[in-house]
Amino acid sequence: MEWIYEPWPWYVSGVMIALVMFLLIMVGKNFGMSGNLRTICSICGAGNKADFFKFYWKAQRWNLIVVLGTMIGGFIVHDFLMLEDAVAINSTTIADLHALGFESAGKAYLPETLFSFEAFSTIKSFSLLIIGGFLVGFGARYAGGCTSGHAISGLSNLQVPSLIAVIGFFIGGLLMIHILFPLLF
Amino acid sequence: MYLLIGIVFGITMMKSETVSWFCIYEMFIFESFHKYGIIGVAFFLGVIMTQIIKRYKIKSFYGEAILFPPK
Structure with missing residues (x-):
């Protein structure tokens, strides 16, 4: 078992x-x-x-x-x-994240730096959560769907707008991780 | 019924570790194939399923016609 x-x-x-x-x-x-x-x-x-x-x-x-x-x-x-809570991620990724200050990498399901009650106590993580929540809510509605609606349902129905949306999500994610993220942390 | 579907979806999300921030990060720095595999399989099966339902005009469990609202 x-x-x-x-x-x-x-x-x-x-x-x-x-x-x-x-x-x-x-x-x-x-x-x-x-x-x-x-x-x-x-x-x-x-x-x-x-x-x-x-x-x-x-x-x-x-x-x-x-x-x-x-x-x-x-x-x-x-x-x-x-x-155990730890997710199976690559050891290179864990090392990268440790270097950025995410000590919970490789030990937890989510980074405690961003997702915990303590995150409300610093202005930086608190505002990141608020801004992030706003952008997710606004963006998902403005685009008419999120990952499940566009990438799974929309693409399965071979819809061009969904393909554009998914490419957009992906570019957004890449920009965040490779450009904004190093600036923030 | 919807609750059950939701529970299956929730279990899938947790078990596949798709909802983990770490996994999403790993995907965007291209150090893992995991998420691309998941979405690839789901997309592949989704296309087949949608095309079959449309071609053979398969009815839902309640006998209604199935519509795919355009995005």
Whole structure:
């Protein structure tokens, strides 16, 4: 039963993501996570301020339930299906990150420098989280989708806008890691 | 039903380590094939699945026509 605690290789994970999309399509829905951000804004009453949020959000309740399930799934894995938090990353990457001051690299699931309650105590990490959250929320809606909606659902349907979006995500990620990141840390 | 699909997705995300900040960082400095493999497999199967559903006009579990809203 040792295998149950091991992380999954890429080919298993890829098949599982496709399976999730297949199930959602077969129940008459589609796969996309960031649409929920719009739904939540509408629930909070943003429809009074902007037409973009004036839509029948109750028809999107199913997707909020998917997100709730995703969180439960995360807890299940963390509490019952894994023994150690460390993720399997390359030793070169670990060394690089240590040099940048990310001491939790190779020991944890997420860097404590950015994702922990202590992160709220320094202005730098606090503002990075706020700015990051704003950009993710704004960008995912402005583009009409995030990684799940564009890279998986959109590309599977051979949609050119999704391809452009995915190339954009990728360029953004590269710029962040190679140019902004060395400036920030 | 949706809760179950979500749980499967959550378990997948955690088990594949896709949601780990470290893995995303590693992907962008091109020191790991892991994430490219995941997205490649999901994309490959996704295209096949979408094309089959469209070509044979497969109905959903509830008997409704399946629509792919354009992005």
